[in-house]
Amino acid sequence: MGYQNVLRFPDGFFGWKSFFSDNTQSVDTIKKLGIGDVFPSCRLVMLYDETDRAYLKIQSLQKSFALEDIGNPYLYIVIYNEKCLACVDEVQSFKALYKSLNESLYLSDKVKLLAIGAGSKKRGVIAFKKENAIPYPLFADENRSIFYCLGNPVLPTSYLVHIQPDGRRQILFVQQDHINNVEMLIQKIYSLVKDMELPK
Amino acid sequence: MQITTFSFKRLLIYPVILIILLVLGFTVTAEKQPAWFQQAQDEAEQDGYKLITAHEMKALYESGENFTIIDVRPEYEFREGHILHANSLEFDLGDKLELKSDKQAALIGLLGSDKKQTIIFYCRSVA
Known part of the structure; x- marks a missing residue:
C-alpha cells in the first residue's frame, strides 16, 4: 500500500497497560461474569448428533438442547473463536485437558468439556473441528448472544459450571490466561468438584 | 622508567574495563528481551516493518509528533x-x-494519503 514507516508494537495492549496504565482509555465497561455468577441460559444446536449426544448424556432426541439437559453435573465450557490466534494456540491444551478428564476415574463421569464458538457459523465450527482434530463437542454461538451475556470475555475464556439440581448454572471457576499446566488445572477442577460434592 | 611502567599498566586497564562493561551491558540487554521478541523480530524482517518498544512509543507520544495508531x-x-x-x-x-x-x-480511509507518516499497529500482545 506504499506506507513507508510502518511499526508494530509487539507488547500489545496488555504490555502497554502494564507499563503505562494511565495512557489507556475505554469506551464502555461491561461486567464480566465470574465465580458465583449464573452462566447464561442458552440453547445449542447439535452438529455431530450421535457422538455429542452420547458424550454429553443428553436424553432428548431434539436437534437443540439447553445446558440443563446435559446429564452431567459439571461442565467445562470453552468460549473461543476460530479466527483468534490465542484460541488456535490453546487447542492443544484443551485437547490435553479433555484427555485427562476422560482418564480421571473421579472426574470422567462428572465433568464434560465442550466449546462454544463466539460469532462462529456452523460450517466454521465444523471446519475448525476437522482441521484441528478436536475430539470434544463444539457448538456455534452465531449471534454472539452467549458471549455478550458473559460480558464479552477475552478469548479464549473457559468456565467450570455446576448444573445444580434446580437447573441453575453456577460458575465455579474462570480460566482466562494461557493454560500453563494442564495437570494443575485438573487438580483445581478436582478440588472444586470434590468440595461441591461434600455433604452440606 | 618507573613512570613509563605505571602509564603502560593504566593503559592496559582501560580496554579491560571497557570489555567487561560491554559484556555486562550485552548480558543485561539480552535478559531484558522476552522469549517471544526474537520471533516478533523475525516476522517484522520477513514482512518489511519494524518493531517499536513501549518506551520508544511513550517517547513518541511525548514528542508531540503526529502518528497513527491502530488497534487490530x-x-x-x-x-x-x-x-x-x-x-x-x-x-x-x-x-x-x-x-x-x-x-x-x-x-486507507483511516491512514489517508501521507505515505511517510508513522503508523503503529498493535494487538493484545504476542506473548
Missing part, C-alpha cells in the same frame, strides 16, 4: 480499553493471506 483487536475489546488515541480496525488470521477490498478501503 475485535471492537468489543477495543471498547473496553485501548491505548490512548488509538483507532479500531479489526484484523484476523485470514487478513494475513488476503486483505479484502472493504477492509483495505477502511484502512
Whole structure:
C-alpha cells in the first residue's frame, strides 16, 4: 500500500497497560461474569448428533438442547473463536485437558468439556473441528448472544459450571490466561468438584 | 622508567574495563528481551516493518509528533480499553493471506494519503 514507516508494537495492549496504565482509555465497561455468577441460559444446536449426544448424556432426541439437559453435573465450557490466534494456540491444551478428564476415574463421569464458538457459523465450527482434530463437542454461538451475556470475555475464556439440581448454572471457576499446566488445572477442577460434592 | 611502567599498566586497564562493561551491558540487554521478541523480530524482517518498544512509543507520544495508531483487536475489546488515541480496525488470521477490498478501503480511509507518516499497529500482545 506504499506506507513507508510502518511499526508494530509487539507488547500489545496488555504490555502497554502494564507499563503505562494511565495512557489507556475505554469506551464502555461491561461486567464480566465470574465465580458465583449464573452462566447464561442458552440453547445449542447439535452438529455431530450421535457422538455429542452420547458424550454429553443428553436424553432428548431434539436437534437443540439447553445446558440443563446435559446429564452431567459439571461442565467445562470453552468460549473461543476460530479466527483468534490465542484460541488456535490453546487447542492443544484443551485437547490435553479433555484427555485427562476422560482418564480421571473421579472426574470422567462428572465433568464434560465442550466449546462454544463466539460469532462462529456452523460450517466454521465444523471446519475448525476437522482441521484441528478436536475430539470434544463444539457448538456455534452465531449471534454472539452467549458471549455478550458473559460480558464479552477475552478469548479464549473457559468456565467450570455446576448444573445444580434446580437447573441453575453456577460458575465455579474462570480460566482466562494461557493454560500453563494442564495437570494443575485438573487438580483445581478436582478440588472444586470434590468440595461441591461434600455433604452440606 | 618507573613512570613509563605505571602509564603502560593504566593503559592496559582501560580496554579491560571497557570489555567487561560491554559484556555486562550485552548480558543485561539480552535478559531484558522476552522469549517471544526474537520471533516478533523475525516476522517484522520477513514482512518489511519494524518493531517499536513501549518506551520508544511513550517517547513518541511525548514528542508531540503526529502518528497513527491502530488497534487490530475485535471492537468489543477495543471498547473496553485501548491505548490512548488509538483507532479500531479489526484484523484476523485470514487478513494475513488476503486483505479484502472493504477492509483495505477502511484502512486507507483511516491512514489517508501521507505515505511517510508513522503508523503503529498493535494487538493484545504476542506473548
